[in-house]
Amino acid sequence: MRIKIIYLSISFFIIALTLGFANMDDNSNKKTKEKQAELILDAPFDKVMAVLTHKRCINCHPAGDTPLQGEDSHLHNFDIVRGENDHGLSAYTCNTCHQSENNDYSGVPGAPHWALAPREMVWEGKSRIEIAQQMMDPKRNGGRTHEEIMEHLTEHELVLWAWDPGVDAEGEAREKPPVAKDEFIKAVKEWISDGAIIPSE
Amino acid sequence: MKVSFTINGKLKSVEVSDGNSPLLWAIRDGLDLKGTKFGCGKAACGACTIHVDGKAVRSCSFPTKYAEGKEITTIEGLSVDGRLHPVQQAWKEEVVPQCGYCQPGFMMATAAMLKEIPNPTDDDIDNNIINVCRCATYYRMRKAIHKAAALNSQNS
Ligand code: FES
Numbered sequence: 001m002r003i004k005i006i007y008l009s010i011s012f013f014i015i016a017l018t019l020g021f022a023n024m025d026d027n028s029n030k031k032t033k034e035k036q037a038e039l040i041l042d043a044p045f046d047k048v049m050a051v052l053t054h055k056r057c058i059n060c061h062p063a064g065d066t067p068l069q070g071e072d073s074h075l076h077n078f079d080i081v082r083g084e085n086d087h088g089l090s091a092y093t094c095n096t097c098h099q100s101e102n103n104d105y106s107g108v109p110g111a112p113h114w115a116l117a118p119r120e121m122v123w124e125g126k127s128r129i130e131i132a133q134q135m136m137d138p139k140r141n142g143g144r145t146h147e148e149i150m151e152h153l154t155e156h157e158l159v160l161w162a163w164d165p166g167v168d169a170e171g172e173a174r175e176k177p178p179v180a181k182d183e184f185i186k187a188v189k190e191w192i193s194d195g196a197i198i199p200s201e
Numbered sequence: 202m203k204v205s206f207t208i209n210g211k212l213k214s215v216e217v218s219d220g221n222s223p224l225l226w227a228i229r230d231g232l233d234l235k236g237t238k239f240g241c242g243k244a245a246c247g248a249c250t251i252h253v254d255g256k257a258v259r260s261c262s263f264p265t266k267y268a269e270g271k272e273i274t275t276i277e278g279l280s281v282d283g284r285l286h287p288v289q290q291a292w293k294e295e296v297v298p299q300c301g302y303c304q305p306g307f308m309m310a311t312a313a314m315l316k317e318i319p320n321p322t323d324d325d326i327d328n329n330i331i332n333v334c335r336c337a338t339y340y341r342m343r344k345a346i347h348k349a350a351a352l353n354s355q356n357s
């Protein structure tokens with residue numbers, strides 16, 4: 001009887017030890033994965049794309065001819081369309097309602113050059129890689145060089161509006177992109193200066 | 202803050218505590234021109250449409266400070282020298298309004314459109330005149346818009 005109890009205790013000890021190690025293994029795996037994710041998110045390309053795929057950017061780079069609107073990126077109310085020059089129709093332009101700064105009274109957002117991105121710059125529904133390839137391709141980016149893209153992303157008032165998106169018609173603050181403005185600007189400069197390498201996913 | 206502009210041909214100034222406050226308020230409450238209506242206050246209905254340098258603008262979403270030095274026209278200034286504007290004439294002939302609340306906005310939007318598109322098709326009208334009328338006078342408005350275009354070309 002006594003021997004049996006000793007054997008049982010030893011078995012339990014071994015099982016507990018094994019489970020403990022397994023658990024430690026799980027924990028360290030988790031930590032490594034978190035570290036990897038951190039590393040991935042820390043890469044300049046990933047920071048840039050985390051911003052460019054955010055609704056504050058995508059809403060004006062829609063797949064169709066109607067802008068997207070709001071936190072749920074619904075089609076812009078009233079069947080608004082891009083028109084010939086991406087600035088609305090001749091008698092109903094973006095500026096009928098949108099001015100060059102946010103309007104906290106009406107909840108209508110605004111920034112200089114308020115307009116839709118041209119058709120060849122559609123981002124909605126595309127992967128990060130596709131967006132990056134398209135953005136860096138002079139045939140599809142309005143003939144811009146890397147330098148000019150860098151300038152556009154880091155200095156253009158309409159792009160930087162994403163970090164000052166104002167409030168909506170209910171007075172609720174619009175969501176900002178997941179990366180801070182300065183961090184984004186730094187990441188764009190690093191990524192493009194390092195050759196604008198687009199990883200394969 | 203003092204903001205000066207020409208409104209319906211007259212030079213006027215308004216004093217506003219916040220330059221971002223809507224031009225609609227300055228027009229209605231500051232200048233007592235009540236023809237321009239407040240519908241939604243969110244640039245959604247078009248009742249507050251006026252012209253700023255000849256372009257249709259929703260004044261509930263237009264900061265007063267931006268009016269500095271601009272030419273503003275409201276429904277009160279659409280007729281010239283006591284003669285009805287073709288849009289007003291057509292509206293009258295087609296007996297467009299029901300309650301009338303939305304009508305100044307529609308007429309201002311139409312007058313701005315006819316400058317850009319003198320002979321609008323039904324599609325042009327649908328795409329460019331997207332104000333809201335709760336009495337649903339859209340059908341009569343469409344007829345009046347075509348009539349205004351015809352009157353315009355007769356006059357010119
Ligand atoms: S009151 Fe300005 S659009 Fe409705």
Ligand code: FES
Nearest residue numbers: 300301334335336
């Ligand atoms: S006539 Fe009544 S809202 Fe248009």
